[in-house]
Amino acid sequence: MIRDVDITKLIIEKFAEEFLKNIELDVAIVGAGPSGLVAAKYLAEKGKKVVIFERKLSPGGGMWGGGIGYPYIVVKQGHEVLEEAGIKCIEKQGYWIANSIEAVAKLVATAIDAGAKIFNGMTVEDVMVRDGRVCGIVANWSAILQANLHVDPISIEASFVIDATGHDCNVAKIVEKKYGLGTPGGKIEGEKAMWADEGERKTVENTGEIFPGLYVTGMAANAVYGSPRMGPIFGGMLLSGKKVAEIILEKVR
Ligand code: 48F
Numbered sequence: 001m002i003r004d005v006d007i008t009k010l011i012i013e014k015f016a017e018e019f020l021k022n023i024e025l026d027v028a029i030v031g032a033g034p035s036g037l038v039a040a041k042y043l044a045e046k047g048k049k050v051v052i053f054e055r056k057l058s059p060g061g062g063m064w065g066g067g068i069g070y071p072y073i074v075v076k077q078g079h080e081v082l083e084e085a086g087i088k089c090i091e092k093q094g095y096w097i098a099n100s101i102e103a104v105a106k107l108v109a110t111a112i113d114a115g116a117k118i119f120n121g122m123t124v125e126d127v128m129v130r131d132g133r134v135c136g137i138v139a140n141w142s143a144i145l146q147a148n149l150h151v152d153p154i155s156i157e158a159s160f161v162i163d164a165t166g167h168d169c170n171v172a173k174i175v176e177k178k179y180g181l182g183t184p185g186g187k188i189e190g191e192k193a194m195w196a197d198e199g200e201r202k203t204v205e206n207t208g209e210i211f212p213g214l215y216v217t218g219m220a221a222n223a224v225y226g227s228p229r230m231g232p233i234f235g236g237m238l239l240s241g242k243k244v245a246e247i248i249l250e251k252v253r
Contacts, residue, residue: 022051022117027248028137028158029053030124030171033061034234035218036164037107038081038241040116046249050116051156052164055123055142060104061166062219067232071100076200078235081242085110103234125153126174127161127214134161134175134213160248162215164241167191167229169220175211181224182211189226191219199230207240208247217244 027043029036032054043050052059066072075082079089079096085106089096112118121142128136140153163171172181172188180186199222206221216224217240230236 018117019119022049022119023156025049025051025156025158026252027051027160027162028124028156029162029164030137031055031061031164031166031218031220032059032108032118032120033164033166033218034063034103034107034237035166035220035241035244036061036162037111038238039162039164039217039245040111040118040241041085041107041114042242042245043248044111044114044116046245047115048249048252052111052116052118053122053124053137053139054118054120057120059108059118059120063100063104063107063234063237066100073098073100073103073232073234075235075238076233078238078242081238124165124171127171128155128157129175129179132179132212134211135159137161137171159213159252160215161213162217162244162248163210163220164217166219167223169216169223171214172210172216172220172224175214179211182209183224188224191223192226192228194231195228196230196233199228200233200236202227203230203236203240204243207243215244215248217241 026048027050029052032052040050040052075096087098087103087106089098122139123142124137124139126138127134136157138153138155144151176188206225207217210216218237
């Protein structure tokens, strides 16, 4: 016989058990788009305790819809990151094409298989700062925020925090407002108009630490540094996620 309350108990117990195991982290990643997912995979497979906090129910960010809702993405650089995740890529005229649904599903699966956790439906609304260094995130249920309820959030410690929130660079915005950033102008420049070639190159170049303890990857990196957007080409996102993982791994060696 199925008892309804058994289901309730099993869900609550399992979530509480998993959540409590993950309130002191090596790396907290905000946003489960392609850059966050790739960063999580490379960090977790090196044994780091990594959690991605994703405000939506579904991880994948802006990758699901490919370009204008046609489920294909194009890659010029970084196709090996897709292939490592088992994503089929077809080469054409010096580009690689992959199905966006397969790409998201397999990037999510490889991050989880490497040992990363994803807590979905959670929005990061603030950070913790001690002695001038970001040392954790502050999160609440997205549903609570959407309902505009006055409910306080909770805190999670992390040695490193990665802003992988895409065009909005939401974590960088919080830190900019409260402290200023460690970037040359100390502020968010805002992303520039579409230019795939330059945008792809800059995404990787801009990846790195923008405030002690806070790193930026993916489209958020271009938004912070005033570099172009690039539309449905994703190699820069993949290589930026890999680069931020390598920078952090170098620091904790
Ligand atoms: O936007 P998103 O896919 O970021 P990305 O990894 O990739 C960008 C590309 O998808 C595309 C592009 C390619 O050329 O330009 O836009 O840089 O994923 C960002 C994720 O962060 C989540 C959001 O729901 C999305 O899934 N997110 C944003 N703000 C928060 C957040 C927040 N405050 N807390 C938790 N998750």
